[in-house]
Amino acid sequence: MIVIIVSLGAACLLGIGFVAQQHAAYREPLEEMLHARLLLNLMRMPLWLTGVGLMVCGQILGAIALRAADVSLVAPLLAMNLLFALTAAHVIYQEPFGRMLQLGAVLVSGGVALFLFAGQPQGGRLPDPVSARWLAALPVVVVAAALVCYGLRRSLKVKAIMLAAAAGVLYGLQDVLTRGSLLTLDSGLNVLATWQLYALPSVAVVGLLLNQSAFDAAPLQISLPATTVAEPVCGILLGVAIFAERLQVTPAALAGEVAGLVAMVTGIVILGRSPYLAKPAQPALQGRRGQER
Secondary structure (H helix, E strand, C coil): CHHHHHHHHHHHHHHHHHHHHHHCHHHHHHHHHHCCCHHHHCCCCCHHHHHHHHHHHHHHHHHHHHHHCCCHHHHHHCCCCCHHHHHHHHHHHHHCCHHHHHHHHHHHHHHHHHHHHCCCCEECCCCCCCCCCHHHHHHHHHHHHHHHHHHHHCCCCHHHHHHHHHHHHHHHHHHHHHHHHHHHHHCCHHHHCCCCHHHHHHHHHEEEEEEHHHHHHHHHHCCCCCHHHHHHHHHHHHHHHCCEECCCCCCHHHHHHHHHHHHHHHHHHHHHCCCCCCCCCCHHHHHHHHHHC
C-alpha cells in the first residue's frame, strides 16, 4: 500500500510538471526542436523550471517506489500522470469534465487496477552489472532512434507523437536503470563502479530533450499520451527481461492483464485528446504554427 501511495504521489507531481513544461515549451520556435538550445532557452523560464522541479520530485518518489517494488508494479501507476495532468488543467482553466473525460479516467484507473490484480507482478532479482540480460536495453535505444528518424520527415502532429513515444521508451529504460542502481547500492556493491549509474543521466537528458521537443511541436493532448503509454509498457517489458520479474500466466490472468493494458492505453488516448489539457499559445504564435502545419 505504501508503494502504491508513493507511486501515485509521483504520478501526480509528474502530471502537474508536464503541464507547466508544455505550457513553456510550446512558446519556443519550432526550429529549436531536438537542439540543445531549446533546453538552454527553457532554463531561463521560471514556469518551465517549476515544471522540471515538480518532475524531478516525482522522479525521486518514483525512485523510492522502484527501490521497494518491481518495475511491473510501479510503472503502470506512474502512467496515471496524465490523469493528474487533466485534473490540474481542470482546476486552472475551470473547464467542466465531459462524459468522454470521465470515461477516460475510469479506463485508466480501472485498467491499472485490473492489470495489477490479474498480473500480481512479483519476484525479480538484480542481475550482474555485466550480465547478458542488460543487452535487452539495446533494442530499446534502437526503437527510440527509429521513432525519431521516422518522425523527422512527417507532419508536426506525427512528429510530436513520435518524439513523445521515443521519450517514453527512454523514460522506461530510465526507470529500469534507476532500479538497477538502487538495488546495487542495497546489495552493498560499489555502485560507482557500474556502468548503469553513468548511463542513467545520459538517458534522462536525451529523454528530456525529446519530450520538450514534442511539447514544442504540439499541444499536450497530442504530445503527452504517447509518452505516458510507452513508459510503463517499456518498463514492464524490461523488468521481465532484465530483472526476471514474473507475471501470472494462467489463461484468466493473461486475459485480465491484456484487458487492463488495453483499457489503460485506451483511457490515456481519450484523456490525451482532451482540449483542456493545454491552452493555445499566443495568437501570433498560433498563426505561425497554423501556417507551418
